[in-house]
Amino acid sequence: MSNTTPLAVVTLAAGKGSRMKSDLPKVLHPLAGKPMLGHVLDAASALPGAVQHVVVGHGAEQVKISLADASVQWAEQLEQKGTGHAVAQAMPNVDGEALVLILYGDVPLIQTQTLQKLVDIAAQDQLALLTVNLANPDGYGRIVRNTEDAVQAIVEHKDATPEQHLIAEVNTGIMAMPAKYLNTWLPALSADNAQGEYYLTDVIAMAVADGVVVTALQPTSESEVEGVNDRVQLARLERVYQASLAHDLLVQGVSLADPARIDIRGSLTVGANVFIDVGCVFEGDVVLADNVTIGAYSVIRNSQLGDGVKVETFCHIEDARVDAGCNLGPYARLRPGAELAEGARVGNFCEVKKSFIGKGSKVNHLTYIGDTTIGEGANIGAGTITCNYDGVNKFRTDIGDGAFIGSNSSLVAPVSVGKGATVAAGSIITKAVGDGELAVARGKQRNISGWERPKKSN
């Protein structure tokens, strides 16, 4: 066959997954923050020219909605009558000249290279079968070979003889073959077996009977073909996946205090000489430039951190941009729209939302900065609050270059504090403060001499 043969990928995802004990359809359970089915679709979409089909059943609507962005042709299997029946639901949408690759939506760690090998075998007019040898093959379909070691059939565990139960080589469920064969074999399946189902696995014996070569191939690792039936298996695969991401980071030259204590749910792009302490979680697209240090137990989501940024322990950073040389935390929170220019500092128990903090400005302690623009070299004292919300609307605060806001001040927006202006500690600022001015807006101190403290009556 020429290499222009179309490729149809059919992923089975109609099963109920009762052992997950969940309202969420099984294939939508996240692994590294992405539905298992999303991992499978991503692995297959890297195959040149792949047209993806997904067979849905239980929770079909929810699955389709969750993966609405994926370019997929959906097929519905109204009743789960077996894997052969499931594949048959997609075949009317599949080009009769195509090669068909069959995947499971609950086998999330399958690798593109392995799939490519199966497709290459199927392209030689063969049936390509992915098998694995298991120490405990219980429950799986067994690969039956003849004395010449050629694959003859797959026998499901429940239909197998005691001798066949001793076979360690099992069917992973993943296979590839020309559509023309499936279109002949699937209608010929019978449900006359222990489970009363239309087994896809019966096509193996049909291939042998029709003289089609069956070639078995093994994956690089067992976890690649491991299916998820319950949360124990899902948690295990999550660890396997996280370990491989951590390994890749180490190989790239990132220092991890403990590769077993980092979680990446999305894409983490890192520069040179980066250190990440224990317990950090990265979500969405995170970019760390050279020389970034992340302190223990920080959570960073969809954010970019520039060269030499130092994040101390327990920071929470979301949809933020932090330029080179900034220092954060410990216990700093950057909410969506926080932008810190070079060398800015946000210290402990400070929250910054939808605000720009200029070059070298400091927001060091116990402060809320929301809907605010701060110029360069400003100093925001401990306990400063920008009062940006009147209960209905949000208003902006503007703080000029070199301004000094004394501790425990409230800046009631909309309001501005000019360049080089000073706000006395404890002020409640409701009117604009001009450049270079001092604003004092607090009760005047009165000292009463000879004051006697109340005495306890009786």
Ligand code: UD1
């Ligand atoms: C299947 C294989 C078995 C293999 C094992 C690997 C058959 C008959 N058996 O068994 O040889 O060792 O997988 O895990 O193929 N599905 C549907 N519709 C259905 C039935 C299943 O979409 O009507 C989907 C499920 O959601 C799941 C996959 O197909 O993703 C496998 O189904 P499952 O019931 O787990 O198959 P097993 O009995 O484990």
Ligand code: CA
């Ligand atoms: Ca299964």
